[in-house]
Amino acid sequence: MSAQKPRTLFDKIWDAHVVETLPDGTAMLYIDLHLTHEVTTPQAFDGLRAAGRKIRRPDATLGVIDHNIATDSSRYTGIVDPESRLQVETLEKNAAEFGMPLIPLLDERQGIVHVIGPELGRSLPGMTIVCGDSHTSTHGAMGALAFGIGTSEVEHVLATQTLLQKPAKNMKVEVAGNLAVGCSGKDITLAIIGRIGTAGGTGHVIEYCGDTIRSLDMAGRMTVSNMAIEGGARAGLIAPDQTTFDYIARTPDGPKGAALERALAWWKTLPSDAGAYFDTVVKLNAHEIAPQVTWGTNPEAVLPITGVVPNPADVEDEAKRAQMQRMVDYMGLTPGQRLQDLKVDVVFIGSCTNSRIEDIRAAAAIAKGRRVADGVRAMVVPGSGLVKKAAEAEGLDRILLEAGFEWREAGCSMCLGMNPDKLTPGQRSASTSNRNFEGRQGPGGRTHLLSPAMAAAAAVSGHLADVRDYQPKETV
Amino acid sequence: MQAFTTLTGIAAPLPKANVDTDQIIPARFLKSISRSGFGKNLFANFRFKEDGSENPDFVLNQEPYRHAEVLIAFENFGCGSSREHAPWALLDFGIRCVIAPDFADIFHNNCFKNGVLPVRLPKEVCAQLMEDAKLGANARITVDLEREVVVRPNGEEIPFKIDPLRRHLMLNGLDDIGQTMQHATAIDTFEAKQKAAQPWLYA
Ligand code: SF4
Numbered sequence: 280m281s282a283q284k285p286r287t288l289f290d291k292i293w294d295a296h297v298v299e300t301l302p303d304g305t306a307m308l309y310i311d312l313h314l315t316h317e318v319t320t321p322q323a324f325d326g327l328r329a330a331g332r333k334i335r336r337p338d339a340t341l342g343v344i345d346h347n348i349a350t351d352s353s354r355y356t357g358i359v360d361p362e363s364r365l366q367v368e369t370l371e372k373n374a375a376e377f378g379m380p381l382i383p384l385l386d387e388r389q390g391i392v393h394v395i396g397p398e399l400g401r402s403l404p405g406m407t408i409v410c411g412d413s414h415t416s417t418h419g420a421m422g423a424l425a426f427g428i429g430t431s432e433v434e435h436v437l438a439t440q441t442l443l444q445k446p447a448k449n450m451k452v453e454v455a456g457n458l459a460v461g462c463s464g465k466d467i468t469l470a471i472i473g474r475i476g477t478a479g480g481t482g483h484v485i486e487y488c489g490d491t492i493r494s495l496d497m498a499g500r501m502t503v504s505n506m507a508i509e510g511g512a513r514a515g516l517i518a519p520d521q522t523t524f525d526y527i528a529r530t531p532d533g534p535k536g537a538a539l540e541r542a543l544a545w546w547k548t549l550p551s552d553a554g555a556y557f558d559t560v561v562k563l564n565a566h567e568i569a570p571q572v573t574w575g576t577n578p579e580a581v582l583p584i585t586g587v588v589p590n591p592a593d594v595e596d597e598a599k600r601a602q603m604q605r606m607v608d609y610m611g612l613t614p615g616q617r618l619q620d621l622k623v624d625v626v627f628i629g630s631c632t633n634s635r636i637e638d639i640r641a642a643a644a645i646a647k648g649r650r651v652a653d654g655v656r657a658m659v660v661p662g663s664g665l666v667k668k669a670a671e672a673e674g675l676d677r678i679l680l681e682a683g684f685e686w687r688e689a690g691c692s693m694c695l696g697m698n699p700d701k702l703t704p705g706q707r708s709a710s711t712s713n714r715n716f717e718g719r720q721g722p723g724g725r726t727h728l729l730s731p732a733m734a735a736a737a738a739v740s741g742h743l744a745d746v747r748d749y750q751p752k753e754t755v
Numbered sequence: 756m757q758a759f760t761t762l763t764g765i766a767a768p769l770p771k772a773n774v775d776t777d778q779i780i781p782a783r784f785l786k787s788i789s790r791s792g793f794g795k796n797l798f799a800n801f802r803f804k805e806d807g808s809e810n811p812d813f814v815l816n817q818e819p820y821r822h823a824e825v826l827i828a829f830e831n832f833g834c835g836s837s838r839e840h841a842p843w844a845l846l847d848f849g850i851r852c853v854i855a856p857d858f859a860d861i862f863h864n865n866c867f868k869n870g871v872l873p874v875r876l877p878k879e880v881c882a883q884l885m886e887d888a889k890l891g892a893n894a895r896i897t898v899d900l901e902r903e904v905v906v907r908p909n910g911e912e913i914p915f916k917i918d919p920l921r922r923h924l925m926l927n928g929l930d931d932i933g934q935t936m937q938h939a940t941a942i943d944t945f946e947a948k949q950k951a952a953q954p955w956l957y958a
Contacts, residue, residue, distance in 0.1 A: 338958030
């Protein structure tokens, strides 16, 4: 083989999936796995039907129901909201008509699309993965090129198994050093967005590397890549290593035996070559990262929990000052106020960012032997039926219930205000989800993003709290 | 998809950065299974008060901006959720072009697939156009995709650039799927090769 220019992980996956390059440089990229859910697909199936088209590869397509559904027992008696029911029934009908595999609502494998892909062993290194959902970047933690697409693109992938894409630029985010006590993947990913800004990754695919990232388990890595999109990047990637391979070996649908050996041989060639070119490089020092919490209405408005609400008057740029003022007003804050003094009404532990078994363990460790503060509603929503089952087998549900948390069924829940789990206007939440936009968790709702351990600390104290003051009373 | 060639209309000024898709169309309105009808909930959290009545302070509730066909905003327009309902809502309201210094990637893609033209212009130019837009009904802005120029009300022409393939598809109202299907043999060949090398990807 002729000496090749050193390539990044992204370059290698990209090169392996280009079917054709159009004259203007647009690539027709082959898609290995297409995940679908009820919100962004009805119009795509309508398009197929109207044009008399089929799904090209049903075996590379998987549907799941997650956004719209209630996370209490009402799912067993039928979806109450007529519009939600119609969307779910439409996905079921389309799956049957087009031969698309679908995980039924009451199946134990049901869950948030970005939790179940890796968990089942469907999302694998070196793959291209798409879904009509921006947090598809989550699957990048497996060493896959995974990104969100719109409904027209969903239709395009269903019909052709390809997507028209312009190449992205490479960005390296390197995190080095030991993570401080009380910090997790969530604090890393929030700190990165705080550094690069919500548009910092625009046009790029981020590769997260460095020994801090290497030391994270798969759940922590997924939390990091989940929020790549909040830093404006098209996708986030983490090179596959032994941690990844061990994780895949435990999944029900991942390759086994000879197929796994063969896959491993390829996966091990994927990490970026020494000397590969990155258009942008950002470095963070892990021991400078303290537990993070957002104070404003985009994920870039983030501070260490020891911080105070910033003062718009200190900002020179007029547009930026106005934006900060709006955030302070919307969030009901006073400049100079300590973040730790902010009382919370609701605590939400869940979403594709932080609803895996490791996240629930972290929350339970803080909750154990403590009580949810008076007047606080605290809910834990596992990311999938399998996560729920595993947590119950470990007795985490008991710990949380005894502490006064709600223990619910899998789904997107309060991550977005589209199912019955919503904030009411003015309510303040401590949430492990990924978006603190105005109205994201319900109109007028005020969201502070943080890690599962920080969320549990907020639940038991009744205000935003420094998890370092609430270390486990005993080991769980 | 409706072709986009040239458009002369009222431009609404929205002097905000980071307008995210949750603002453009909040999640609670995403439950429809059709592509139309989202316009009535465009920017719902700004357009309507809690009791459902109109908020007279929001630009799209004011004359002549109720009839706006162009929207002018600041940086990072369309960030956040990948929902294609955002361009559908803009289009359903009547907005066929958004001008901003830059756009979030997925939203930018989604616009082209629905006949909404996203035009990137430097921030100073957007600020100028914002001032033009504030003149209201007397200030019509032309967006000419054929010649790739925005024409200010005073006649000044500002050039912009659109990717040639996308421009071609937009000008002709063409659908990507039909285009891609012309490459079916290349896709077949790719699959045969990949299946031999990576059989675990195939059921
Ligand atoms: S949990 Fe939230 S971010 Fe994740 S897929 Fe569901 S709605 Fe989207």
